[in-house]
Amino acid sequence: MARTFEVTILGTGSAKPTKQRLPSAQIVRMGPKQFLVDCGEGTQLQMMRKGIKFNNIQAIFISHLHGDHILGLPGYISTLSLHNRTKKLHIYGPPGVEDLVQLVLKIGRTHLSFEIEYHIVPKAPFSQIVDEFGYSVYAVALKHRIECYGYIFEEAGPERSILKEACESNNVPLHFYEKLRMGEDFEYSPGQIIKNKDLTIPASPHRKYSYMSDTIYDPSIVPYIRQSDLLYHESTFLHALEARAKETFHSTAKQAGIIAREADANELLLGHFSSRYSDVSAFEEEAKTEFPNTSIAQEGQTYTIK
Numbered sequence: 001m002a003r004t005f006e007v008t009i010l011g012t013g014s015a016k017p018t019k020q021r022l023p024s025a026q027i028v029r030m031g032p033k034q035f036l037v038d039c040g041e042g043t044q045l046q047m048m049r050k051g052i053k054f055n056n057i058q059a060i061f062i063s064h065l066h067g068d069h070i071l072g073l074p075g076y077i078s079t080l081s082l083h084n085r086t087k088k089l090h091i092y093g094p095p096g097v098e099d100l101v102q103l104v105l106k107i108g109r110t111h112l113s114f115e116i117e118y119h120i121v122p123k124a125p126f127s128q129i130v131d132e133f134g135y136s137v138y139a140v141a142l143k144h145r146i147e148c149y150g151y152i153f154e155e156a157g158p159e160r161s162i163l164k165e166a167c168e169s170n171n172v173p174l175h176f177y178e179k180l181r182m183g184e185d186f187e188y189s190p191g192q193i194i195k196n197k198d199l200t201i202p203a204s205p206h207r208k209y210s211y212m213s214d215t216i217y218d219p220s221i222v223p224y225i226r227q228s229d230l231l232y233h234e235s236t237f238l239h240a241l242e243a244r245a246k247e248t249f250h251s252t253a254k255q256a257g258i259i260a261r262e263a264d265a266n267e268l269l270l271g272h273f274s275s276r277y278s279d280v281s282a283f284e285e286e287a288k289t290e291f292p293n294t295s296i297a298q299e300g301q302t303y304t305i306k
């Protein structure tokens with residue numbers, strides 16, 4: 001069975017909250033790991049509604065320091081301390097993210113029960129920021145009014161998958177499995193080998209989830225998000241307001257569809273809708289003209305990356 005790899009959408013609004021939508025936040029789960037991606041106002045409320053335990057987040061990834069992506073962060077961190085968290089919390093984001101959190105803690109004279117380690121994303125078009133056993137996270141520089149990063153969550157892992165029965169019947173010792181995964185043949189006595197291909201099969205392709213918010217229409221990100229199994233791309237406006245999108249460094253639904261098509265993504269989720277739209281069904285129709293496998297991200301819904 002495939003490892004858990006899913007995203008729960010907590011907020012799909014942009015600058016102003018509406019009765020229907022909250023600002024950006026989502027939870028990404030990869031195996032036993034759980035991450036918070038952006039933390040707009042209302043994140044704690046949405047987590048409670050979805051039964052997501054506050055303390056089970058290992059790391060937070062902040063795209064940029066506009067309020068609709070970070071104003072929930074000081075509150076969430078304070079709550080973790082009230083829950084007596086002791087595990088270190090990792091926060092990834094652009095420069096200033098530490099100042100923001102520390103200022104709120106300082107003026108409230110709040111002492112946290114746990115340590116925060118800040119990881120400032122390198123100012124580069126593309127960089128790997130996490131390289132852990134089983135997964136990697138990459139940052140992509142987006143073109144927005146202030147420094148902003150999209151994040152790519154990608155499974156990593158062995159080059160080959162073990163054929164357990166073949167290994168057992170050939171008495172391959174367990175300690176050799178890692179070498180098999182890396183493609184080595186098994187030498188059971190000097191000069192006597194069993195070919196790797198008789199003991200393993202190619203590993204399944206690594207799944208990839210890309211979160212791209214906020215950005216002006218920017219085809220230069222396409223090579224980095226190529227073949228995402230799921231792509232979340234901001235679509236703040238409909239294309240009738242293309243000029244407004246450009247002026248505010250945001251994208252339209254049509255442009256999100258073009259990016260998904262150019263990147264050969266499997267599925268596109270639209271989000272970050274301007275508060276001027278109460279009904280966002282037209283976003284889906286518009287993006288579908290460029291990329292048919294498009295849906296509107298629904299708050300509270302969990303999407304499996306497959």
Ligand SMILES: [Zn+2]
Pocket residue numbers: 014015024066068069214272
């Ligand atoms: Zn935003």
Ligand SMILES: [Zn+2]
Pocket residue numbers: 064066144214
């Ligand atoms: Zn923004």
